[in-house]
Amino acid sequence: xxxxxxxxxxxxxxxxxxxxxxxxxxxxxxxxxxxxxxxxxxxxxxxxxxxxxxxxxxxxxxxxxxxxxxxxxxxxxxxxxxxxxxxxxxxxxxxxxxxxxxxxxxxxxxxxxxxxxxxxxxxxxxxxxxxxxxxxxxxxxxxxxxxxxxxxxxxxxxxxxxxxxxxxxxxxxxxxxxxxxxxxxxxxxxxxxxxxxxxxxxxxxxxxxxxxxxxxxxxxxxxxxxxxxxxxxxxxxxxxxxxxxxxxxxxxxxxxxxxxxxxxxxxxxxxxxxxxxxxxxxxxxxxxxxxxxxxxxxxxxxxxxxxxxxxxxxxxxxxxxxxxxxxxxxxxxxxxxxxxxxxxxxxxxxxxxxxxxxxxxxxxxxxxxxxxxxxxxxxxxxxxxxxxxxxxxxxxxxxxxxxxxxxxxxxxxxxxxxxxxxxxxxxxxxxxxxxxxxxxxxxxxxxxxxxxxxxxxxxxxxxxxxxxxxxxxxxxxxxxxxxxxxxxxxxxxxxxxxxxxxxxxxxxxxxxxxxxxxxxxxxxxxxxxxxxxxxxxxxxxxxxxxxxxxxxxxxxxxxxxxxxxxxxxxxxxxxxxxxxxxxxxxxxxxxxxxxxxxxxxxxxxxxxxxxxxxxxxxxxxxxxxxxxxxxxxxxxxxxxxxxxxxxxxxxxxxxxxxxxxxxxxxxxxxxxxxxxxxxxxxxxxxxxxxxxxxxxxxxxxxxxxxxxxxxxxxxxxxxxxxxxxxxxxxxxxxxxxxxxxx
Amino acid sequence: xxxxxxxxxxxxxxxxxxxxxxxxxxxxxxxxxxxxxxxxxxxxxxxxxxxxxxxxxxxxxxxxxxxx
Numbered sequence: 024x025x026x027x028x029x030x031x032x033x034x035x036x037x038x039x040x041x042x043x044x045x046x047x048x049x050x051x052x053x054x055x056x057x058x059x060x061x062x063x064x065x066x067x068x069x070x071x072x073x074x075x076x077x078x079x080x081x082x083x084x085x086x087x088x089x090x091x092x093x094x095x096x097x098x099x100x101x102x103x104x105x106x107x108x109x110x111x112x113x114x115x116x117x118x119x120x121x122x123x124x125x126x127x128x129x130x131x132x133x134x135x136x137x138x139x140x141x142x143x144x145x146x147x148x149x150x151x152x153x154x155x156x157x158x159x160x161x162x163x164x165x166x167x168x169x170x171x172x173x174x175x176x177x178x179x180x181x182x183x184x185x186x187x188x189x190x191x192x193x194x195x196x197x198x199x200x201x202x203x204x205x206x207x208x209x210x211x212x213x214x215x216x217x218x219x220x221x222x223x224x225x226x227x228x229x230x231x232x233x234x235x236x237x238x239x240x241x242x243x244x245x246x247x248x249x250x251x252x253x254x255x256x257x258x259x260x261x262x263x264x265x266x267x268x269x270x271x272x273x274x275x276x277x278x279x280x281x282x283x284x285x286x287x288x289x290x291x292x293x294x295x296x297x298x299x300x301x302x303x304x305x306x307x308x309x310x311x312x313x314x315x316x317x318x319x320x321x322x323x324x325x326x327x328x329x330x331x332x333x334x335x336x337x338x339x340x341x342x343x344x345x346x347x348x349x350x351x352x353x354x355x356x357x358x359x360x361x362x363x364x365x366x367x368x369x370x371x372x373x374x375x376x377x378x379x380x381x382x383x384x385x386x387x388x389x390x391x392x393x394x395x396x397x398x399x400x401x402x403x404x405x406x407x408x409x410x411x412x413x414x415x416x417x418x419x420x421x422x423x424x425x426x427x428x429x430x431x432x433x434x435x436x437x438x439x440x441x442x443x444x445x446x447x448x449x450x451x452x453x454x455x456x457x458x459x460x461x462x463x464x465x466x467x468x469x470x471x472x473x474x475x476x477x478x479x480x481x482x483x484x485x486x487x488x489x490x491x492x493x494x495x496x497x498x499x500x501x502x503x504x505x506x507x508x509x510x511x512x513x514x515x516x517x518x519x520x521x522x523x524x525x526x527x528x529x530x531x532x533x534x535x536x537x538x539x540x541x542x543x544x545x546x547x548x549x550x551x552x553x554x555x556x557x558x559x560x561x562x563x564x565x566x567x568x569x570x571x572x573x574x575x576x577x578x579x580x581x582x583x584x585x586x587x588x589x590x591x592x593x594x595x596x597x598x599x600x601x602x603x604x605x606x607x608x609x610x611x612x613x614x615x616x617x618x619x620x621x622x623x624x625x626x627x628x629x630x631x632x633x634x635x636x637x638x639x640x641x642x643x644x645x646x647x648x649x650x651x652x653x654x655x656x657x658x659x660x661x662x663x664x665x666x667x668x669x670x671x672x673x674x675x676x677x678x679x680x681x682x683x684x685x686x687x688x689x690x691x692x693x694x695x696x697x698x699x700x701x702x703x704x705x706x707x708x709x710x711x712x713x714x715x716x717x718x719x720x721x722x723x724x725x726x727x728x729x730x731x732x733x734x735x736x737x738x739x740x741x742x743x744x745x746x747x748x749x750x751x752x753x754x755x756x757x758x759x760x761x762x763x764x765x
Numbered sequence: 766x767x768x769x770x771x772x773x774x775x776x777x778x779x780x781x782x783x784x785x786x787x788x789x790x791x792x793x794x795x796x797x798x799x800x801x802x803x804x805x806x807x808x809x810x811x812x813x814x815x816x817x818x819x820x821x822x823x824x825x826x827x828x829x830x831x832x833x
Contacts, residue, residue, distance in 0.1 A: 116815070119815075119818035120814055120815065120818060122818065190814065192810075192811050192814065194811060194814040194815060195811075196815070259815075260815050263812075263815050263816060264815055264816070267816070268816075269809070269812035269813050269815075269816060270812050273808040273809070273811055273812040274799045274800070274808060277795070277799055278795070278796060278799060281792060281795050282792070285788055285792055557788070560784055560788075561784075561788070
C-alpha cells in the first residue's frame with residue numbers, strides 16, 4: 024500500500040485537501056533510546072541494590088560509591104528511560120491525533136540529540152560528584168540550562184504542530200501532554216535557580232525551609248508531571264488502540280485531567296511531614312494528596328474498563344497484559360500515595376524503605392509496563408514487520424511481573440520493619456534498638472531479595488531488547504511512508520449544527536449545550552495558557568507565604584553561617600552524596616529525640632543553601648552529630664567505617680585522608696554564598712583560604728594529639744571533620760559570639 | 766526593609782482563599798457541564814479519535830474504523 028486516504032470528518036465542508044506524511048524516523052530513534060537508557064538505568068539500580076546488600080560492591084573507586092551512583096540511577100530511569108518513552112509515544116500519537124507532521128523535523132532532531140547529550144552529561148558528571156544535592160534535580164547549572172533549552176525546543180515543536188493541525192478537536196491525550204510540557208518547564212526553572220560558584224558548582228538561591236518547600240514542590244510534581252500525566256496521555260491513546268475500542272468514558276477522562284491539574288500541584292509538602300516545615304503547609308499538602316485518591320482511581324477505572332468487551336483478548340495478547348498490569352500498578356501506587364501522605368502513616372513510613380517500595384510499584388509497574396506494552400504495540404507499525412516473537416513477550420511479562428512482586432514485597436517489609444524498630448521502646452522506657460546499625464542489618468536479607476527481584480526485571484528487559492532487535496532486523500529494505508490526505512482546517516470554525524438540533528437560545532442553554540469546554544479544546548493556545556495559569560496560581564499561593572511572611576521561620580540568634588572550612592566540608596558531603604543516606608532533620612517524636620537529640624527547628628536551616636534534610640535514613644541522622652565523637656573517631660570512621668561500627672554498610676572514604684583540599688577554591692564558594700545573602704563578614708574579603716587553613720591546622724593538631732596520623736592539615740578530612748563537628752552545635756552555643764565568621 | 770517585611774504587611778492571605786474558590790468554581794462548572802445531556806455525540810466522536818487515525822499497513826486487523 025503506497026498511500027492511504029483518510030476520509031475526513033464532515034467531508035462535505037472540505038475546503039482543500041492536503042497531502043502529508045508522518046515522521047516516524049524520530050519515533051524509532053526515541054524507541055531505541057528508551058530501551059538502551061532503560062537498560063543502563065536499571066543496571067545502575069542493580070549495582071546500588073548490591074551496594075546496600077553488601078558494601079563490598081562500593082569497590083575502592085570513589086566514583087562508584089552508593090552516594091554518587093544512586094542519583095545516576097534515579098535520573099536515568101526517570102529522565103532517560105521514562106522520558107524517552109514519553110517522547111517516543113508522544114511523537115507517534117501527536118502527529119496522528121492532529122493529522123499533521125511535526126512542526127519541524129529539525130526541532131525534533133534537536134530535541135532527540137539534545138536530550139541524549141544531556142543524559143550522557145548526567146552519566147559523566149554525577150559519578151564525578153557534581154551535584155546540586157536536590158533529589159531528581161541533581162544536575163548542575165550548565166546542564167540545567169541545556170535541559171531548559173531542549174525542553175523549550177520540544178514545546179515549540181509541539182505547539183507548532185497543534186497550530187498547523189488538521190483535526191479540530193484536541194483529544195484528551197494531548198491535554199495531558201500539554202500539561203506535562205508546561206508544568207515540567209515551570210518546575211525545572213524555579214527549582215534550579217541557583218548561584219554558580221564555578222563551572223560545576225552552585226548553591227540554591229533558597230535556603231532551609233524555603234529550599235525544602237521548593238524542592239518537594241518540584242520533586243512531587245516531577246512525579247506527577249513527568250511520570251504520571253505524560254503516561255496517562257499515552258494510556259489514553261495506546262490502550263484504546265490495543266483494545267480496538269474507544270476509552271470507557273470520555274467524560275471521566277476530562278474530569279480526570281482537570282482534577283489532576285488542579286490538585287497535584289498542592290501535594291508536595293507531604294514529603295516534609297513533621298520536619299521543620301510550618302504545620303499549615305504540611306496539612307494543605309496532606310489534604311490535597313488525599314483528594315487525589317478520587318481522580319486517580321477514576322482514571323484507573325477508566326483505563327481498565329476500556330477493555331470492556333475485550334477481556335477475552337487479555338489472555339492471548341501480551342500487550343493488553345502489560346497494559347492491565349500497568350494500570351493496576353497506577354491504581355496501587357496512587358492508592359498508596361495519599362495513604363502515605365496522611366501524617367500518622369507518614370510518621371512510620373518517612374525515611375524508611377516503604378517509600379522506595381512505593382516508587383518502585385509506580386516506576387516498574389506503571390511506567391515500565393506501560394512502556395513495554397506501548398513499544399510492543401509500536402514495533403510492527405514502526406518496523407513494518409510482525410513482532411519477532413510473541414512467546415518472548417509473554418515470557419517478558421511473567422518474569423518482570425514476578426520480579427516486581429519480589430522487589431516490592433521485600434522492600435515493603437524492610438520499610439515497615441525498620442520504621443517499627445526505630446520507634447520501639449523496651450519495658451524500662453529506653454530505645455529497644457539504641458544502636459542504629461541494628462535496624463540496618465536486619466534489612467539485609469530483604470535487600471538480597473530486592474537484588475533477585477530487580478535482576479528478574481532486568482532479565483525481562485533483555486528479552487525486550489532481543490525482541491526489538493530481532494524485529495528491527497527483519498524490517499523491509501526501505502520503510503514505506505504512507506501519504507495521508509486530509510483537509511486543512513478552516514480559518515474560522517463554524518460549529519456544525521449540533522447534529523440536527525437548533526442552536527439553543529438563552530445563556531444557561533448555551534452554557535449547557537454550546538460546548539464551551541469543546542470550544543477551549545479547539546483553541547490549543549488558549550487551552551495551554553489556562554492550564555499554565557491553573558498550575559502557576561496554585562504554586563504561587565502555596566509557595567509565596569513561606570518565602571515572604573517572616574513569622575513562618577522564627578530566627579535563632581545563635582545560628583551562624585558555616586566557617587569557610589566547614590563550608591568546604593559541606594561541599595564534599597554534597598559531592599559524595601552523603602545526603603542520600605543520612606538525614607539532617609530530627610522529627611519531634613520521643614523515639615527520635617532519644618536517639619538523635621533535640622528536634623530540628625526551622626531557624627536552624629536559614630543558611631542551608633541547599634537544604635540537606637534528606638529523605639531516607641540508611642544511616643543515622645546527622646543533625647546533632649557535632650561534638651558526639653572525638654575528631655579521631657571521624658577520621659577512622661571515614662577511613663574504614665567497619666573499624667568503628669562493626670556491621671556498618673557505609674562505603675569507606677580513605678581518599679579523604681590522602682586528597683589535598685583546594686583551599687584557594689573556598690574563596691569563590693564563600694563569595695557565592697555571600698551573594699545569596701549569607702552574612703560572611705570578613706571571609707568575603709579574600710580571607711576565606713587563610714581562615715580555612717588556620718582552622719584546618721587546629722583540627723589536624725587535635726587529631727594528632729588524640730593519637731591519630733600526623734600531617735592531615737591540608738587534607739580533605741579536616742574539612743569533613745570540621746563540618747561534622749559543627750552540625751547541631753549552634754543550638755548549644757551561648758548567644759554572645761556574634762559574628763562567628765570573623 | 767526586606768521584601769518579606771513588605772509582603773508581611775500586605776495581608777495577602779485572603780488572595781489564596783479567593784483563588785481557591787475560583788478554582789473550585791471552574792472545576793464544578795466543568796463537572797456540571799460534563800454530566801449535562803447534550804454533549805454525548807461530540808464526546809463519543811472525540812473518544813474515537815485515536816481509532817480513526819491510522820492508515821499504515823500494519824494497523825489493527827480491523828483497519829481504521831471510520832464508522833460513527
